[in-house]
Amino acid sequence: MPDYDLVIRNGTVVTAADASVCDVGLKDGTVATLGKGLAAGAREIDATGRLVLPGGIDSHCHIEQRSSAGVVCADDFYSATVSAAFGGTTTVIPFAAQHRGQSLRQVVQEYHEAAGPKAVIDYAFHLIISDPTEQVMGQELPALIRDGYTSFKVYMTYDLLQLNDGQMLDILALARREGAFVMVHAENYDMIKWLTARLLEHGLGAPRYHAVSHARLAEGEATNRAVTLAELLDVPILLVHVSAAEAIEVIRNAQTKGLKIYGETCPQYLFLTADDIARPGVEGAKFCCSPPPRDHAAQEAVWTGLRNGTFQVFSSDHAPYRFDASGKLPKGDRTTFPEIANGVPGIELRLPLLFSEGVGQGRLDLNAFVALTATNHAKLYGLYPKKGTIAVGSDADIAIWDPERETTITAGMLHDNVGYTPYEGRRVRGWPVAVISRGRIVVEDGKLAAARGSGTFLPCALSEAAKPVGAAVPELAFVTGQGTPLV
Numbered sequence: 001m002p003d004y005d006l007v008i009r010n011g012t013v014v015t016a017a018d019a020s021v022c023d024v025g026l027k028d029g030t031v032a033t034l035g036k037g038l039a040a041g042a043r044e045i046d047a048t049g050r051l052v053l054p055g056g057i058d059s060h061c062h063i064e065q066r067s068s069a070g071v072v073c074a075d076d077f078y079s080a081t082v083s084a085a086f087g088g089t090t091t092v093i094p095f096a097a098q099h100r101g102q103s104l105r106q107v108v109q110e111y112h113e114a115a116g117p118k119a120v121i122d123y124a125f126h127l128i129i130s131d132p133t134e135q136v137m138g139q140e141l142p143a144l145i146r147d148g149y150t151s152f153k154v155y156m157t158y159d160l161l162q163l164n165d166g167q168m169l170d171i172l173a174l175a176r177r178e179g180a181f182v183m184v185h186a187e188n189y190d191m192i193k194w195l196t197a198r199l200l201e202h203g204l205g206a207p208r209y210h211a212v213s214h215a216r217l218a219e220g221e222a223t224n225r226a227v228t229l230a231e232l233l234d235v236p237i238l239l240v241h242v243s244a245a246e247a248i249e250v251i252r253n254a255q256t257k258g259l260k261i262y263g264e265t266c267p268q269y270l271f272l273t274a275d276d277i278a279r280p281g282v283e284g285a286k287f288c289c290s291p292p293p294r295d296h297a298a299q300e301a302v303w304t305g306l307r308n309g310t311f312q313v314f315s316s317d318h319a320p321y322r323f324d325a326s327g328k329l330p331k332g333d334r335t336t337f338p339e340i341a342n343g344v345p346g347i348e349l350r351l352p353l354l355f356s357e358g359v360g361q362g363r364l365d366l367n368a369f370v371a372l373t374a375t376n377h378a379k380l381y382g383l384y385p386k387k388g389t390i391a392v393g394s395d396a397d398i399a400i401w402d403p404e405r406e407t408t409i410t411a412g413m414l415h416d417n418v419g420y421t422p423y424e425g426r427r428v429r430g431w432p433v434a435v436i437s438r439g440r441i442v443v444e445d446g447k448l449a450a451a452r453g454s455g456t457f458l459p460c461a462l463s464e465a466a467k468p469v470g471a472a473v474p475e476l477a478f479v480t481g482q483g484t485p486l487v
Helices: 077-086 104-115 134-146 165-178 189-201 208-213 216-233 245-256 283-287 296-308 350-359 366-380 474-480
Strands: 004-014 019-027 030-035 041-046 051-054 056-061 089-097 126-128 151-155 181-185 237-239 261-265 398-408 427-437 440-444
Touching (some): 004 366, 004 398, 056 366, 077 427, 089 398, 089 427, 104 126, 104 134, 165 181, 165 216, 189 208, 216 237, 216 245, 245 296, 261 296, 350 366, 350 427
Parallel strands (some): 004 041, 004 051, 056 089, 089 126, 126 151, 151 181, 181 237
Antiparallel strands (some): 004 019, 427 440
């Protein structure tokens, strides 16, 4: 009887810490052995000349989600996870999104009912908190954290999602008490609303003005405010989908001060600019997301942040909407920029784009690529070392890459349900040619080999990243149960 279910031979195995040419023996869904000259497996893959990387983790993606405006994502849990797998991702962490008036526990149940029968790779859930009622804060959220939903996202923008600073502080205090991790969408909504109203008053409703209304200063100000609120209570936070140098500077400065402030960015901020949003007619709607792509100087600032450690994770923020009345263009050619569904697809291209322009162009080494796309995600969200690395005992989540394969991106080659890609015609070098999830080959030779519903749900542990650095401001220690108010 073979010693292993699968042996990957002679590839260059890369983790966030090292790289070596060796064999990888997989058994019962986990990595059993790393070494040279391993015994036979029931199945073998020759990876000579290939890279053997941990399967990617996409910890920021929107799947089968209804937006606050009532628009439903183009991708369900089948099409999104298939698309992710073809791009080298083996774990996704989308959002169970609460809308005003909803029970958080009921929302989670509904997302499980959607994901369970469809997902082909493993998944966890973040929560979106838009209605922090007494019931949610006192009972539902603490109980869900203990059940493995240990991270949640809050918004400083959008009419039906925005929390005020007081509500933010309530949630941050709860996160500190319970050991949960908070993600923040940081934009100053009053700035955006004021600019939007002035633009529309002057008849400026084309997609290009989406980028004008979401000013860089609005992102920078809200990022600074979010960091200040977190510092008040000594609560680690992650600033998501960061696009602007102003916000990057705030995050870097906070990190230099020793605060546990983390940063995330996405492909759209490296490979798109506001010029894309300014394309003729409503074509620019394909590139509208919030925050929007900026300019080439902002792209360079993002690359610098990836190199110097300001950003810990690189996610897709996959927010897939079709380019029609069901998605991006509710009023067809008459759709104005505030009516456009916000978001761009990218779940399948996240890794190839960063590999090609990061590793391929010498901006990032392979260890940094693995950290940014897999390992750090697992560490931030309580999945490491089960996920995010290739080590004995870890889940056998592996992507085998051909680093020389050249591909011209077209919408037709992708596996999502969006119908277009903002990266149409871009040529990339490097592509995953085989993808393994928990020891199962899910993609090989351009074909899907996984059944609907074969992915599994992952409860998340409390993360080391979410632990405070020290104590809250002494006068406020009672907020975290560490003392009583001064009199």
